[in-house]
Amino acid sequence: MKPIGKKQTSLAMGRRTFLGGATVLGAGLSAPAIISRAAAAGPSVIADRDRDLQFIAAEETYTTDELIALNAINDEHVAYLKETGLAELGPDRIAAMDEAGINVQILSAHTPGVQDVPGQEGIDFAVRLNKMIADGPMKAYPGRFQAYATLPLQEPEASADELERAVRDDGFVGAMTNGFVGEKFLDHPDFEPLLARAEALGVPIYLHPGFPPEKVFDIYYRTSRPGYDQEFQNYIFSGSGYGWHQEVLTQCLRLIITGVFDKYPDLQMIIGHMGEGLPFYYERIVGDMSESTEDALNKPLGQYFSDNFWYTTSAFFQDELLHLLLRYISVDRVMFGTDYPFADMKQGTDWFRAVDLPREAKEKIAYRNAEKLFGIKV
Numbered sequence: 001m002k003p004i005g006k007k008q009t010s011l012a013m014g015r016r017t018f019l020g021g022a023t024v025l026g027a028g029l030s031a032p033a034i035i036s037r038a039a040a041a042g043p044s045v046i047a048d049r050d051r052d053l054q055f056i057a058a059e060e061t062y063t064t065d066e067l068i069a070l071n072a073i074n075d076e077h078v079a080y081l082k083e084t085g086l087a088e089l090g091p092d093r094i095a096a097m098d099e100a101g102i103n104v105q106i107l108s109a110h111t112p113g114v115q116d117v118p119g120q121e122g123i124d125f126a127v128r129l130n131k132m133i134a135d136g137p138m139k140a141y142p143g144r145f146q147a148y149a150t151l152p153l154q155e156p157e158a159s160a161d162e163l164e165r166a167v168r169d170d171g172f173v174g175a176m177t178n179g180f181v182g183e184k185f186l187d188h189p190d191f192e193p194l195l196a197r198a199e200a201l202g203v204p205i206y207l208h209p210g211f212p213p214e215k216v217f218d219i220y221y222r223t224s225r226p227g228y229d230q231e232f233q234n235y236i237f238s239g240s241g242y243g244w245h246q247e248v249l250t251q252c253l254r255l256i257i258t259g260v261f262d263k264y265p266d267l268q269m270i271i272g273h274m275g276e277g278l279p280f281y282y283e284r285i286v287g288d289m290s291e292s293t294e295d296a297l298n299k300p301l302g303q304y305f306s307d308n309f310w311y312t313t314s315a316f317f318q319d320e321l322l323h324l325l326l327r328y329i330s331v332d333r334v335m336f337g338t339d340y341p342f343a344d345m346k347q348g349t350d351w352f353r354a355v356d357l358p359r360e361a362k363e364k365i366a367y368r369n370a371e372k373l374f375g376i377k378v
Contacts, residue, residue, distance in 0.1 A: 050353040053362060054378045056104045056370035057097075057345070059206070059272045059314040059337035063087050063110035064129065071112060085341045086110060089137040094144060100345035102338075103367065103378040107133060107147040112178035112210045115153035122152035126162055134170035146376055148176035148206055156190050160197035167201050173374040174203040174270070179210025179244070185251045187258040195264050204268040204310065204373060207251055209244030209276075211235075248276040252309065253285070261308045262298045268373070269309050272337060274316035278305065279324040306330060310373060312337035313365070317351040331361045335370045 063086040072078040085092065089107075097105060114125040129150045137145045149166035151159040159175075166172040175198065177186065184190060186205070198205050212220070221238035223230055237243060248271055261267060271278075278285075286302040293301050311329055313322060314337035325334060338348035352366065367378050 050359070050362060051101075053101070053349075053353060054367045055100075055102045055336055055349055055352075056106065056367040056374075056376070056378060057102050057338050057340065057348075058106050058270070058312045058335045058370055059208070060105040060107055060340045061086060061110050061342070062089055062107050062133070064132065066125075067110055067113070067129070070114070070117070070125075071110065081110070089133075089145070090140070094141060096340075096345055097144065100338075100349045102345055102349060104143065104370075104376065105145055105340070106173060106370075106374070107137070107145055108176040108206065108208070109150040111208060113150045113176065115151060115178055115181055115210075117152060118154040122154055123158045123162070126150045126152045126159075127165075130162070130166045130170060130172065134166075134172070138171070146171070146173050146374065148172065148174050151175050151177070151194070153177060153181040153191075153194075157193050160193040163194065163197055163203070164201060167203055172203075173376065174198070174205060176206045176208055178208045179247055179251075180213055180216075183213050185254055187251070187254045187260050192263075195260065195267055199264045199267040202266070204270050206270040206272070207248050208272065209239075209248045212238060212243065212247065245273060245276045248273075249278055249281070252276075252278070252305075253289075256301060256304045256308075257289070257293055257297070259297065261304050265298075265307075267308060270312060270335075271309060272312045272314040272339070274313055274318070274321045275311045275325050275329070278311075279321065279328055282328045306333065309333065310335060310369070313348070313352070315339035315343040317343070317348055319351075319355055322355060331357075331364050332369060334365050335373070336366050 063081060065087070068078055068081050068087075072081060081087075085096075093105075097103075109129055114122050114129065116122075117125055126149075130147070133145070133147045138147065147166075147170075149163050149172045151162055153159050163172075163175050167174075175194075181191075186195065186207075195205075211217070217234075217238055221234050221243060223234055223237070252269070252271060255261065255269065282302075282305075286300075290301045297304075299307070306329065309329075310333050311325060312335045316322075322334075336348075336352060338345050340348075352362070355362070357365075371377055
């Protein structure tokens with residue numbers, strides 16, 4: 001079953017232009033809808049003492065013409081992706097980073113990367129992309145770019161090998177995955193070689209969302225109304241409008257309750273978008289699921305969210321959500337991210353400088369936690 005992102009080559013957008021909503025089909029949300037009141041108020045609200053704050057941005061996207069040809073849904077989507085700046089990994093991106101005050105971007109391939117390409121074709125494609133990043137922007141701008149490995153997840157053993165090669169040979173800091181792999185999540189036994197290798201290497205796996213398989217889309221997200229074309233709306237519904245965030249949280253819980261972290265206790269996962277709804281549901285999840293899992297797991301269910309997961313602020317520039325996340329998750333486990341180019345880098349750093357947190361906490365989120373997790377320095 002093909003994932004929904006590759007299901008059709010032509011979508012009827014009706015009266016709406018593709019560019020008006022293409023971010024949902026790309027990888028993130030539009031920043032203006034989610035920027036905090038403090039950042040929206042302008043530079044005057046930003047404390048001067050935090051203008052020297054350094055930043056490692058932990059979820060920043062790139063693409064190539066080859067990736068666009070693989071994953072774009074239609075010609076309008078192709079045009080949109082080419083206009084976003086996704087493929088620009090040179091002076092323009094560096095200039096935007098400098099304006100925002102971002103020292104390092106950790107790059108990842110545009111959703112869903114090559115994880116739906118089977119066999120040797122997928123393996124070769126992943127290696128080609130990873131080498132392009134290592135030999136291109138990482139070499140051209142030393143210290144400004146790091147990267148998550150793109151993996152051919154239809155081939156788990158080969159994915160484990162490519163992760164190790166990318167980490168050992170090219171200095172990559174982990175791997176990026178994008179939701180369903182076919183019809184499986186990473187808790188499926190097929191992916192044990194990859195999980196074991198990531199733990200052994202001491203590098204995290206970023207759980208980015210992706211579009212669901214067709215039958216999941218049909219059950220959960222396909223709606224209809226006589227006389228009205230809802231196709232574009234349904235894609236938003238299944239993506240960044242709602243479905244993506246539920247899907248990642250579901251995968252996190254599956255990884256916990258199937259015992260993945262009991263088998264691989266040092267395995268680390270990253271989730272973006274301010275915890276993908278976890279802060280809102282935290283008490284409900286832990287309160288309702290702890291008793292039913294206590295005899296099956298080595299630790300209380302809630303402990304895994306503190307021991308095996310890291311969280312980024314990507315695309316959710318809202319003070320109240322950050323404070324809610326920090327109510328349940330240690331400040332030592334939260335990292336800054338923007339979701340560039342689907343959210344604006346400078347809006348993200350302006351927002352975070354204005355957040356009401358102690359300087360020590362800000363430094364941890366802005367760059368120190370990433371330095372620790374990824375073994376890098378700004």
